[in-house]
Amino acid sequence: MRSEVLYSTEQAYIGDTTEYVELYDGAFLQMFGRGEGTVLWGDRQGRLVWTNFPPRRPDGVYLPDITGVIKLERSDHPIMYRMHGISLLPDDHDRRLFAGPVRWYTDDPNFLWLNDRWGYEEGELNRETLGFRTTTYALHPESPKSRT
DSSP states (O other): OEEEEEEEEEEEEOTTOOEEEEETTTTEEEEEEEEEEEEEETTEEEEEEEEEOOEEOTTSOBOOEEEEEEEETTOSOOEEEEEEOEEOOOOTTSEEEEEEEEEEEEOOTTSGGGGGOEEEEEEEEETTTTEEEEEEEEEEOOOGGGGO
16 A cells, blocks of 8 residues: 555634534534635645534544535536544643545546545644644555565
């Protein structure tokens, strides 16, 4: 498996669109939020919008469930994406580090190869501002023979 950086983002939750639902005396918490941001993909810039519907485990760890759309400059074709991951408990600086696999869906002739790839996203959420930065990698399978 070979990986390459595809794009980086700066994102934030939009206003007061974040909702929390607690059930079973707080043992189960479901969050819903919407956000937007900018993406830098090689020499292209773009915008992205997304929703996140992550459950929170009883230990306080969230499991991001993101569906979004990337729109790059010089392209009329959106790139849809899904990310399911894990967002660790806050560190000493009140940040949540998160990571997870990514899938893409597009009909853009320049990016059709994305439909046959998995990716990996990692990032850091600032809990005070609800802003975050991510780096996303494409994973390219290789046959065992190509590694020798």
